Amino acid sequence: MKRLALLLLLCAPLARAQAPTYVQGVAGSSGYTTAHASMVLSLPNPTLSGNTIICAGQFGYVSGTSVSVADDKSDSFTTRGTHADSNQVVWIADKIGATAGARVITVSYSGTAPAYVQAACAEFYNVSAYDTVSAGNNSTGTAITAGSATPSQTGDLVILVTEQDSTGAVTSFTVGSQSNITWKFLQNDWGFGSVVDEMVEWGVYNSTAALNGTATLAPSGGWNAIEALYKAGSAGAAPTQVPYVNMVAHYNMYALAASQTIGIPIPAGDSMAVYDHICPSTYTSALSDSASNTWTIAGQASSSGGYSVLGYVSGASPSFNPSMTLTITESAAAQDCDITVSGFTGTTTYDSTTGFAHATGNQTTSGNLATLSITPSAKNELFFIDTGISSHQITGTASPSYCYGNVVYSSTEASTGEFDENNFRGACYNGLSTSSFTPTLTTSGGAVGQWQAAAIGFKSLGSGAAPKMTLLGVGP
Numbered sequence: 001m002k003r004l005a006l007l008l009l010l011c012a013p014l015a016r017a018q019a020p021t022y023v024q025g026v027a028g029s030s031g032y033t034t035a036h037a038s039m040v041l042s043l044p045n046p047t048l049s050g051n052t053i054i055c056a057g058q059f060g061y062v063s064g065t066s067v068s069v070a071d072d073k074s075d076s077f078t079t080r081g082t083h084a085d086s087n088q089v090v091w092i093a094d095k096i097g098a099t100a101g102a103r104v105i106t107v108s109y110s111g112t113a114p115a116y117v118q119a120a121c122a123e124f125y126n127v128s129a130y131d132t133v134s135a136g137n138n139s140t141g142t143a144i145t146a147g148s149a150t151p152s153q154t155g156d157l158v159i160l161v162t163e164q165d166s167t168g169a170v171t172s173f174t175v176g177s178q179s180n181i182t183w184k185f186l187q188n189d190w191g192f193g194s195v196v197d198e199m200v201e202w203g204v205y206n207s208t209a210a211l212n213g214t215a216t217l218a219p220s221g222g223w224n225a226i227e228a229l230y231k232a233g234s235a236g237a238a239p240t241q242v243p244y245v246n247m248v249a250h251y252n253m254y255a256l257a258a259s260q261t262i263g264i265p266i267p268a269g270d271s272m273a274v275y276d277h278i279c280p281s282t283y284t285s286a287l288s289d290s291a292s293n294t295w296t297i298a299g300q301a302s303s304s305g306g307y308s309v310l311g312y313v314s315g316a317s318p319s320f321n322p323s324m325t326l327t328i329t330e331s332a333a334a335q336d337c338d339i340t341v342s343g344f345t346g347t348t349t350y351d352s353t354t355g356f357a358h359a360t361g362n363q364t365t366s367g368n369l370a371t372l373s374i375t376p377s378a379k380n381e382l383f384f385i386d387t388g389i390s391s392h393q394i395t396g397t398a399s400p401s402y403c404y405g406n407v408v409y410s411s412t413e414a415s416t417g418e419f420d421e422n423n424f425r426g427a428c429y430n431g432l433s434t435s436s437f438t439p440t441l442t443t444s445g446g447a448v449g450q451w452q453a454a455a456i457g458f459k460s461l462g463s464g465a466a467p468k469m470t471l472l473g474v475g476p
Helices: 002-011
Strands: 020-029 038-042 052-060 066-071 078-084 086-095 104-110 118-125 127-133 138-147 156-164 173-175 186-187 200-204 210-234 244-256 259-262 270-279 286-289 296-303 306-314 327-331 334-345 348-350 357-364 379-388 394-399 404-406 424-429 440-444 449-460
Touching: 020 186, 038 118, 052 156, 052 210, 066 078, 066 086, 078 127, 078 138, 078 270, 086 156, 086 440, 104 118, 118 156, 118 186, 118 200, 118 327, 127 306, 138 156, 138 173, 186 244, 186 259, 200 210, 200 424, 244 424, 259 334, 270 286, 270 327, 270 379, 286 296, 286 306, 296 440, 296 449, 306 379, 306 449, 327 334, 334 379, 334 424, 394 404
Parallel strands: 020 244
Antiparallel strands: 020 118, 038 104, 052 086, 052 118, 066 104, 078 086, 127 210, 138 210, 156 200, 156 210, 173 210, 186 200, 244 334, 259 327, 270 306, 270 334, 286 327, 296 306, 348 449, 357 449, 379 424, 379 449, 394 440, 404 424
16 A cells, blocks of 8 residues: 555656746836936836846946846845847846835946946746856847757746847847747837837746747847746735736837837736827827727827827727737827836726826926826726926826836936936826825926826726725725
8 A cells, every 4th residue: 555655646746836927017218328327117016025026138338347236125136147249238137036015126337337228127926046047149130049048947937138239220029939938028129219129028938948049130130138047936926906007118219200110018918008108399199009909099288398198098808919019100200209108907997087187387496296186086096197397307206105106217317318208107096095196206406397297097897995906005
């Protein structure tokens, strides 16, 4: 009997680790020719206990310059690998088991401050440890390979970052197509008006054979790439309350054409998407995507500082995939615009009662900027807010506590052609309260001058009595 029991035990299937799972991500906009000692970007929501944050990015090659990453909970990240060619350096860093509530991430560069910087970050659960990294690779052509890496176990999470560093515009990045892994975009930024191009993809690799991650670039050009692998294992948690923003992609539209197409890596299965445009001289008049979703322009706010436009996907069952593209029709070509596209989960509907809220003003003294008053028409709503300014810089939110800024900036940011052009985006979760609130923003550098702000809201179709996003710690 003992021998039989032992035989049965040996023949029993081994318990498989839970697959690494995406929670949320941010794809940052780019710096251009200005040298930056650091850049700041934010995840849409505070992280959950035990989850892992992985960041990847690039910076202009300067001999002796290195990269480090930290978050607003004093977590120091480990840089797992870098790869340099004569133009750019690509890198990957992580914090396994980040402190709960971490959200704002600072990427710092030691040595000589580089130009042409960009980064993207994502939160995952069921990531237990770092596994290995490739040596990296660079070449010229359309077929990108990140270099070979051999996992120690099956089910590894793989992160690959690549960039195009030739002159000329990129017309597309395409995720790799390989056995035992399905690649998905975290970032799909082609660069606009010769600004920095970067693609980050991820997937779960169900093999222990060596993996040389692939992607495709068009047209042919110089590229640089690296990949890192992470072990699967039971760790962290998934958010249990919805809706919540799980992806924000930022784009610096240094030269925005009258008709412009961009890549928008909205996760498949998301229920809604929001488009946000801030531009000094033009506005968006129409939107269409490659998945045939219907987009609605909710409205536009304008001041002498520019235009803010908010739009969203309408319809009962939108179809999203990380390889989608969005075509933007502008009133005219323009420069120094910035755009974000956000995806979120949870069954929701546009709040037509609150509608398109907007306000304008002129701040003549330095300090926090109180924007527009928002009155929710229901409990457990999700509001998207933007604010465009004439000068200086917005760095985040001061109040209320359930509003989260999603800005990309640097203390050495130029007034044009950089990151989010010093403007603001964010999301607010009103929870069980239907009281009016006014998002108040933190600023630096002095009075912001003329400003315009806009907001739209989305109502949950679930119970209005249940607190929203308890695990993420949001909502009053």
